[in-house]
Amino acid sequence: SGRGISIKGSRVDIRQSRIVNFGSEGVRVTGADANVEIFDESTLAQDGSRIRNGTCLAVRDRAKTVVQASTIAACNRGVNVYSQGSNVPDVEVSGSVLTRNSTGFRIDPKGGGDASPEVVAVENDLLGNEDWNVRVEKGNKPGETTLDFTQNWWGTTDDADIEAKIRDADDNQNLATVDFSNKLSEENGEYGLADINDDGQTDGFDLSIL
Numbered sequence: 001s002g003r004g005i006s007i008k009g010s011r012v013d014i015r016q017s018r019i020v021n022f023g024s025e026g027v028r029v030t031g032a033d034a035n036v037e038i039f040d041e042s043t044l045a046q047d048g049s050r051i052r053n054g055t056c057l058a059v060r061d062r063a064k065t066v067v068q069a070s071t072i073a074a075c076n077r078g079v080n081v082y083s084q085g086s087n088v089p090d091v092e093v094s095g096s097v098l099t100r101n102s103t104g105f106r107i108d109p110k111g112g113g114d115a116s117p118e119v120v121a122v123e124n125d126l127l128g129n130e131d132w133n134v135r136v137e138k139g140n141k142p143g144e145t146t147l148d149f150t151q152n153w154w155g156t157t158d159d160a161d162i163e164a165k166i167r168d169a170d171d172n173q174n175l176a177t178v179d180f181s182n183k184l185s186e187e188n189g190e191y192g193l194a195d196i197n198d199d200g201q202t203d204g205f206d207l208s209i210l
Helices: 159-164
Strands: 005-008 011-015 018-020 025-030 035-039 043-045 055-060 064-068 071-073 077-083 090-094 097-099 103-109 118-122 132-136 146-148 177-179
Touching: 018 025, 025 035, 025 043, 043 055, 055 064, 055 071, 071 077, 077 090, 097 103, 103 118, 118 146
Parallel strands: 005 025, 011 035, 018 043, 025 055, 035 064, 043 071, 055 077, 064 090, 071 097, 077 103, 090 118, 103 132, 146 177
Antiparallel strands: none
């Protein structure tokens, strides 16, 4: 109905978990002391009538969040990271899959004068998101800000096709740059190896229904 899990200023590990069919947010992480790890074949996703609604993972207010070997799928926003003033969150995503969201990553400095969130996303599969694989909003000093999205698989190795699904400084000089260099040529992310939903597929979530 509402949020799946809300974490404020706490240290939490989420492992081998399936958080699906929530309302506004699957996992929300806030607070300067928040330190959250989502890993070990976890799944944050929507299905049925909720497909492409809500946010799978929302991080703000200097919270630190690490995602490893997990699936984030079929939300309006897969990962939404936003900062306000000097409250800059720190997000690292690796070995994971972000697919079939409207937007895979949305990086949003709240208001044009605010600092950009610290985001590193490497060795993932970022593909098949309807509008954008990565969408950057306006922030402070965009010409000095580069976001590390290197060593990912984008479903293609064609630079033009990859750029077409990334909104950054190439689209607007007031946006930070997304560095997608050293792109991979094949799938890399862990698709939730446990058969969590007993559908006979080792993907942790039946993406065929989306």
